[in-house]
Amino acid sequence: MRGRWAPGRAWRTIAAAPFAIYLVGPVHQVLSEPYPTWLGAVVVLDAVLYAACWLTMLVLGPAAGHRARLVGSGTLLVLGLLLGVLLGPRFLLYLTFTVSVALMVLPRLISIPMTVGSVLVLLVSTAIVDGRPDVESALVLGAVAAATFGISALIWTNADLRAARDEIAELAVAQERARLSRDLHDVMGHSLTTIKLKAGLARRMLEDGVDPQRPVAELRAIEELAGNSLAEVRATVSGYRKPSLAAELVNAGAALRAAGIEAELPRSIDEVDPVVREAFAYVLREGVTNVIRHSGASRCRVALTRSSIEVADNGNGRPTGPGAGNGLLGLTERMAAVRGSLDVESVPGQGFRLRAAR
Incomplete structure (x- = not known):
């Protein structure tokens, strides 16, 4: 009763x-x-x-x-x-x-x-x-x-x-909070990492006395990236943000080059299933951000198929178990939403591999 x-x-x-x-x-x-x-x-x-x-x-x-x-x-x-x-x-x-x-x-x-x-x-x-x-x-x-x-x-x-x-109302609020937390992590983590790298590059150029036009170009890129990030944050808060896999490939190449990491990126996303492109965009952004932040790698390779994406580096490897970060948990949730899965593999001294597939 x-x-x-x-x-x-x-x-x-x-x-x-x-x-x-x-x-x-x-x-x-x-x-x-x-x-x-x-x-x-x-x-x-x-x-x-x-x-x-x-x-x-x-x-x-x-x-x-x-x-x-x-x-x-x-x-x-x-x-x-x-x-x-x-x-x-x-x-x-x-x-x-x-x-x-x-x-x-x-x-x-x-x-x-x-x-x-x-x-x-x-x-x-x-x-x-x-x-x-x-x-x-x-x-x-x-x-x-x-x-x-x-x-x-x-x-x-x-x-x-x-x-x-x-x-149901409470669950909806909790779900929206989780979405905001996950999306803001994805947006701000990558953007701030790239801004930090480009700002450091511009500072070193100025300190080394190189052609002023080069650090100015980097500062302009930082300004543009900050504006784009602000727009993404606004779109995330309003719930209308839809990442583009093609745009993320371009951003990944720019971020890796700014970090001095050789990038091997696919030339096209035409063969990728449209159903998973949004989820793969998040995987690519998080994977590249982690490579820049944690790996100490000199090379990063991104591979795409119709139903899978893989981000691998030749760095030091890093933890993959509990406590490895909120990013992987968020990616797992995103892949589950499209009936996919997320796999990680890390070998100390040999690199880290992130793979998502449906």
Whole structure:
């Protein structure tokens, strides 16, 4: 049984409260007929406690906890049965208050047998005392139970739908955060690495007193790269960024040359499956960035087929297990989105290989 109460319980309790007026029936019966005074007092007290307990259980609902719900429902059952004992079996009709709460707050394995048992007790006791079963009252009790069962099922279904909607919203937020983190890592990691290399190259040129036009050209390239990176960041935040594999090949060649690394790049992407081009663009960007940052390599080779891309270097190799970086984790997620896989191979002193395939 759920340990929470569906939203809106306050107004439902207020809407149900007027039905407690029906408990005036036993009080009117005992006060208008020549019953003993003590019996009248007991019936009045029983009716008041019955109404109070019923309203309390409506307010608390499943939020009261399993034990409290059992005790509350048991108390209602005793108070309802007591009316039948004191005034006669036809007053067992007032067990409707008990079953209405039981079907809302108790597990079905308890509430349904309690409801069926209440109907049977009403039929059997009226048959014994009055000579015939009170079928009309039993039908009323059964109808109230069926209506309550349907209403409670609808309430819980709506509550589950609201909970599912909230969970979906939370998952969407988490997914968007992961996307932003992954995309910003890919964008800023490569761009800042290239800017750093070009800035260092321009600085060395100025220090060595070479032709001023050469460092100026590098500074212009830095300016252009910074502008492109800013545009990419804006597109990433807005969710409209779509990397181009062809553009990434051009950028990879420029970045590798700025780092003094010999680049072996494919001349065309025509044979690459369009479905995987975007994912391969990310793989290429991350792979080349890692070569420049970590490998200490003098040569980098990029190979493309219709369904695979491979970035390999002749550097020092680097860790491939847990903690190797967020970039590889992001690439794994991107390849999984196109039903592909990511493989890494690193041999200390012999280089690092990154391969993605679908």
